[in-house]
Amino acid sequence: MFAVIKTGGKQYRVVPDDVLEVGKIEGEVGSIVQLNEVLVLGGDTPVLGVPTVAGASVAVEVLDHKRGPKVIAFKKRRRKNSRRKRGYRDEITVLRISEILTDNAKPTKGPRPKKEKVAKEAAE
Secondary structure (H helix, E strand, C coil): EEEEEEEECCCECCCCCCEEEEEECCCCCEEEEEECEEEEECCCCCCECCCCCCCCEEEEEEEEEEEEEEEEEEEEEECCCEEEEEEEEEEEEEEEEEEEECCCCCCCCCCCCCCCCCCCCCCC
16 A cells, blocks of 8 residues: 655655655654645555545654755856855655554554664674
8 A cells, every 4th residue: 555645845655664755844753743645545446635535644753853965056147256155955854654544543553663782792
């Protein structure tokens, strides 16, 4: 089963356990957030929303908040000694799709436990 969701003015086709980067959304790292703008539910019998599918949502786990790559806008007017340099970095949230829900269901899965790092023992 897949879903097409809309967040941050963009549309994403998602399946469970996908990891994707979207524009910043509210939520603490490690928490479960529901995205309610589901445009299409796919599977054996696809359901198209008008404009969204009623009662459908996607539960996602917030993995990280970070900043995207720097975009530089540089303008120069030749022979006038006029230059303008501006930089911009977008705020990004990294999400993992935990489950696709229908019929106003609540998320059943919680956040995944973090793997503990195992210290490597020195070879004797």
